Amino acid sequence: MAEGLPVLTADTGTDAGSDPGSGRVAARVRGLTKRFGERTVLDGVDLTIERGEFVALLGRSGSGKSTLLRALAGLDRDTGGELAVDGTVSVAFQEPRLVPWKRVWANVALGLRTDRPRADAERALGEVGLTERGGAWPLTLSGGEAQRASLARALVREPGLLLLDEPFSALDALTRITMHRLVLDLWEKHGPGLLLVTHDVDEALLLADRVLVLDEGRIAHESRVNLPRPRHRDHPDLIGLRSTLLTTLGVTPEGTA
Amino acid sequence: MRVPRQALARLASPVVVLAVWQIVSAAGLVSERTVPAPSTIADTALELFRDGTLVEAILTSVQRAGAGFLAGAVAGVGLALIAGLSRLGEHAVDPIMQMLRALPLFGLIPLFILWFGIGEAPKVALVALGVAFPLYLNTFAGIRGVDGKLAEVAHVLRLSRIGLVFHIVLPGALPQALVGLRQSLGLAWLALIVAEQINASSGLGFMINNAREFLRTDIVVLGLIVYAALGLLTDAIVRLLERRALTWRKGFLS
Numbered sequence: 001m002a003e004g005l006p007v008l009t010a011d012t013g014t015d016a017g018s019d020p021g022s023g024r025v026a027a028r029v030r031g032l033t034k035r036f037g038e039r040t041v042l043d044g045v046d047l048t049i050e051r052g053e054f055v056a057l058l059g060r061s062g063s064g065k066s067t068l069l070r071a072l073a074g075l076d077r078d079t080g081g082e083l084a085v086d087g088t089v090s091v092a093f094q095e096p097r098l099v100p101w102k103r104v105w106a107n108v109a110l111g112l113r114t115d116r117p118r119a120d121a122e123r124a125l126g127e128v129g130l131t132e133r134g135g136a137w138p139l140t141l142s143g144g145e146a147q148r149a150s151l152a153r154a155l156v157r158e159p160g161l162l163l164l165d166e167p168f169s170a171l172d173a174l175t176r177i178t179m180h181r182l183v184l185d186l187w188e189k190h191g192p193g194l195l196l197v198t199h200d201v202d203e204a205l206l207l208a209d210r211v212l213v214l215d216e217g218r219i220a221h222e223s224r225v226n227l228p229r230p231r232h233r234d235h236p237d238l239i240g241l242r243s244t245l246l247t248t249l250g251v252t253p254e255g256t257a
Numbered sequence: 258m259r260v261p262r263q264a265l266a267r268l269a270s271p272v273v274v275l276a277v278w279q280i281v282s283a284a285g286l287v288s289e290r291t292v293p294a295p296s297t298i299a300d301t302a303l304e305l306f307r308d309g310t311l312v313e314a315i316l317t318s319v320q321r322a323g324a325g326f327l328a329g330a331v332a333g334v335g336l337a338l339i340a341g342l343s344r345l346g347e348h349a350v351d352p353i354m355q356m357l358r359a360l361p362l363f364g365l366i367p368l369f370i371l372w373f374g375i376g377e378a379p380k381v382a383l384v385a386l387g388v389a390f391p392l393y394l395n396t397f398a399g400i401r402g403v404d405g406k407l408a409e410v411a412h413v414l415r416l417s418r419i420g421l422v423f424h425i426v427l428p429g430a431l432p433q434a435l436v437g438l439r440q441s442l443g444l445a446w447l448a449l450i451v452a453e454q455i456n457a458s459s460g461l462g463f464m465i466n467n468a469r470e471f472l473r474t475d476i477v478v479l480g481l482i483v484y485a486a487l488g489l490l491t492d493a494i495v496r497l498l499e500r501r502a503l504t505w506r507k508g509f510l511s
Contacts (some may be wrong), residue, residue, distance in 0.1 A: 075409055091413045097406050101428045101505045110424060111414035137505045153414075 024051045024086070026161040026193025027072055031081035034067050034217075041067045043217035044081070049193040051086075051160060056196045056204035059214035060249060065197045068214065069165050072195065087160020090192075094166040096150035098138035105134040108153045124156035125149070127189075128182060144175040148182065155186055162192040168203065180207060184229060201245050205238050206231050213248045221248040293475040298482070301475040310464065315483060317460035321377065322449045322487075325384025329441065332385065333392030334434070340393075341400030341430070342422065351397070358390050362444075363451055370456070380452035387448035388441040395437025399430030432506070435499050442491045450484060 027049045034042040041064040049055050059065040070076040071083060073091045098107045108121035125134050128148040138146060147167055154162060164183070168176045184207060187194050198204055204211045205225060213221035223241055225231075231238065246252070275295055281287055282294030289297060305311035336354065339346035365386070369379035403426050411421045453462020461480050468476030 073413055075412060089413070093406070093410075095406070097410045099407055099410065099425065099428075101431075102424070111411070111416045111420065139505065139507045157414075 026051045026086055028084045032071060032083060033080040040217055045219060049195055051193050052191040054187055054194045054207060054209045056198060056208035056211045057214060058201060058204050063214045064217045065214045066165060069163050069197050073163055085161055088157045089161045090154035090157050090159035091163045092150045092154045092167045094169060096146035098146055098149055100138050104136050104138060104149050107149060108156055112156060120156055124152040128152045143171055155190060159192045162194045164196045166198055201242055202233055205242060290472060290474055297475050298479055302479050314461045314464040318449060321380050322384055322445055325381040326388050326445050329385035329388025330392055333389035334396055337393045337396035341397045354393055362387055366455060375456040383452045384445050384448045387444035391440035391444060392437045396430060396434040399433030400426055402433060403429035432503055439495050446488045
């Protein structure tokens, strides 16, 4: 099924030059393909994400965007093409996927190989504003709290590449705004290469340095957004870009405004 | 401390039944040989407790149930781990367990008597077999029912295989395994009662059978009450265990 052997390197040995914008590559994908039986889900995707770069990946459902994220996360090794990742990869999933029988801090510390995992976990919880909830059971958290705990669990590993799989889609509108700010703060502070998979065009425009559209397994569109943050959704540059993106996604802008 | 009104309300009907039973017996409407009065049973209990018969019978039966339960639990949970944690183990263990499960437990008694004679061994074996299957089936189902998404989390967090088993798989299987534990304890007492009916020279079953020979209905009823109390006791222990082990579940939090 695979067209070639996937090359997966996880070089955790060197940490020099990981500061944002240094031009160090967090992830490089060349000609990535993935088939489910007859169906080609990824059809030769090329993608490079630098450390400190915020990339948003848009696509309709079934466009292969989740498959690409899963390949980058190492959850799907049955792919063709080349895939190389530098440093630790962390993922925050659409559902927070906290382990329900471990208290919040233990979720964050799970699998952490540091000298003081609990202290590190609690510090990470502090960064996402969840200091008070460290001792709580995950099932008692609100949706937003659970997603913040999931972010803490991803960030405490100091990832070179942070993958966010539609992490805000199940949250209410107000919580989502708070979460956008939080993710930007954390990304600026820790400086990982960040790939946000989303189907929300505005979310991509407000947050990302670079916006990609995946369609039928290929990168169909790529734009840079060189505006300072925080951005306003009615900035003239964004209005133009929004309609371009919506058209690429197959939506007429007038019908969805 | 104020006794909750609900608890009082639930106590009322059993108390009324006991009172009516006592009155009916005392009035001679039902013969002592059919159903003895509650007071007669209480007297008998006290008498058998004082001469040591009751305590000895209970200890003998509890020992049988305990030994059988332990053997059955080790076998059931052990096989469930083998079958649940690897495909090879599943292919090796599960078909045999599914076939054996179809055998009627109490239909095996003649075979067990042929194999083990009429001593302690066939009784313990019957209890063990009754315990092993519900524990095996539920623990196996529990292991396989663990959310695959959490296994992905473990992979992303770079947990080792052992870490995956101890942090994700086993705690995830625990609720279902505890359901199995309750079922198997129920079956353990049932198997013990049946085994003790057939041949016993000691224990609660012997006490009951012996009493039947002498038409001591009061001792028969007392024996039944003791069986029921033992069943309730082990069930309460499991429920306590569940409350302790499953505090993380929403339903147990309040």
